[in-house]
Amino acid sequence: MTKYPNLTSRFIKYVKKETRSDENSTTIPSTESQVEFAAALVEELKVIGLQDVRLSSTSGYVFATLPGNLPENKEVKKIGLIAHMDTADFNARNINPQFVRDYDGKSDITLGDSQYKLSPSEFPSLKKYAGHDLVTTDGKTLLGADDKAGIAEIITAVEYLIEHPEIKHGELRIGIGPDEEIGTGADNFDVADFGADIAYTVDGGPLGELEYETFNAAQAKIELIGKNVHPATAKGVMINALQIAFDFHAQLPKREVPEKTAGREGFFHLVEMAGSVDKAKMVYIIRDHNRQKFEARKCLFQEIVAEMNASYGTKRVILDLKDQYYNMREVIEKDMTVVDIAEKAMKNLEIEPVIYPVRGGTDGSKISFMGLPTPNLFAGGENMHSRFEYISVQVMEQATSVILEIVAEVAGTN
Ligand SMILES: [Zn+2]
Numbered sequence: 001m002t003k004y005p006n007l008t009s010r011f012i013k014y015v016k017k018e019t020r021s022d023e024n025s026t027t028i029p030s031t032e033s034q035v036e037f038a039a040a041l042v043e044e045l046k047v048i049g050l051q052d053v054r055l056s057s058t059s060g061y062v063f064a065t066l067p068g069n070l071p072e073n074k075e076v077k078k079i080g081l082i083a084h085m086d087t088a089d090f091n092a093r094n095i096n097p098q099f100v101r102d103y104d105g106k107s108d109i110t111l112g113d114s115q116y117k118l119s120p121s122e123f124p125s126l127k128k129y130a131g132h133d134l135v136t137t138d139g140k141t142l143l144g145a146d147d148k149a150g151i152a153e154i155i156t157a158v159e160y161l162i163e164h165p166e167i168k169h170g171e172l173r174i175g176i177g178p179d180e181e182i183g184t185g186a187d188n189f190d191v192a193d194f195g196a197d198i199a200y201t202v203d204g205g206p207l208g209e210l211e212y213e214t215f216n217a218a219q220a221k222i223e224l225i226g227k228n229v230h231p232a233t234a235k236g237v238m239i240n241a242l243q244i245a246f247d248f249h250a251q252l253p254k255r256e257v258p259e260k261t262a263g264r265e266g267f268f269h270l271v272e273m274a275g276s277v278d279k280a281k282m283v284y285i286i287r288d289h290n291r292q293k294f295e296a297r298k299c300l301f302q303e304i305v306a307e308m309n310a311s312y313g314t315k316r317v318i319l320d321l322k323d324q325y326y327n328m329r330e331v332i333e334k335d336m337t338v339v340d341i342a343e344k345a346m347k348n349l350e351i352e353p354v355i356y357p358v359r360g361g362t363d364g365s366k367i368s369f370m371g372l373p374t375p376n377l378f379a380g381g382e383n384m385h386s387r388f389e390y391i392s393v394q395v396m397e398q399a400t401s402v403i404l405e406i407v408a409e410v411a412g413t414n
Contacts, residue, residue: 114138212328339375
């Protein structure tokens with residue numbers, strides 16, 4: 001008998017609702033499907049018995065409260081639990097989850113009637129899941145465990161507390177937001193309105209993941225202005241914008257790219273390039289865990305641009321540089337309590353915490369800098385953002401238990 005009878009069905013219900021975000025949209029949330037998902041979630045949370053359930057029109061976040069029930073109204077830290085409803089940039093229409101019960105840890109798993117399969121030879125992570133019940137895709141879409149698993153685990157944990165009033169706990173705040181995958185969802189998160197003292201995003205990968213170190217991140221858009229004339233009479237006159245682009249790129253350190261770096265090594269990543277002789281553009285993302293090195297990377301961009309423009313005698317390289325988010329470690333290491341609590345909770349449940357610097361960001365990277373320290377907990381998904389995404393039912397149960405254990409740690413009822 002599972003401790004959480006509604007967990008898997010709730011997860012399946014969520015993944016079947018398409019909620020892909022759209023980075024070209026200017027609305028908040030970016031897609032109508034997320035508005036619909038949020039509206040349904042509001043109704044569900046009311047039925048479960050949460051209080052102050054509402055959808056913020058400015059941020060698109062669904063907020064809800066589970067009041068504390070500690071004796072004599074004892075006050076403890078209010079815990080925020082955060083997950084995101086949108087899915088990544090991959091087909092998410094008609095998600096049709098497949099169940100593999102009691103997986104043997106070695107067989108290939110055929111994904112529906114597609115030609116794709118999940119094979120331990122290609123995805124060795126499968127070997128960890130002998131004896132688990134897995135949920136996979138049918139090979140045509142992603143699964144959306146990122147981050148519907150996080151939502152299902154959070155809601156199931158609070159439902160468990162409501163159904164077991166004998167468990168004493170402090171106040172909990174729930175925040176389910178849009179547009180994490182396009183990097184904008186947390187921009188409008190209202191920390192004061194949320195009202196938590198510490199928080200966790202439940203948006204990590206496999207069992208035990210506990211993340212409080214992320215990249216510092218910036219995006220650089222570069223416009224290259226050429227001068228196009230007929231090639232026959234081009235000598236000494238033509239300025240080819242595509243050549244300017246090559247010249248710019250050639251001045252960046254060749255080894256500092258995602259495909260040649262790991263761990264805490266930062267990079268410059270050219271993600272987009274387009275243009276003609278007349279005009280071209282490039283988009284880079286700049287990443288580094290170390291704040292000083294991050295600033296130095298941005299300075300390098302500015303110096304190259306200044307030098308190139310000086311050599312042309314006019315502005316042919318136009319740089320638009322924007323910070324995206326910062327390494328949350330800078331905030332969290334001032335008071336490690338929020339991480340210590342999660343580590344303790346996992347160890348109480350005999351789950352080994354897996355702590356390493358994330359080569360990316362989380363909603364917590366932004367929320368931590370708004371004043372609410374927010375590390376990231378595992379939600380359980382593997383191979384995220386792809387048709388090969390899958391999740392173990394048992395790991396989802398463990399994630400739910402970790403949330404409840406964190407609540408117990410903070411309440412001091414352990
Ligand atoms: Zn996610």
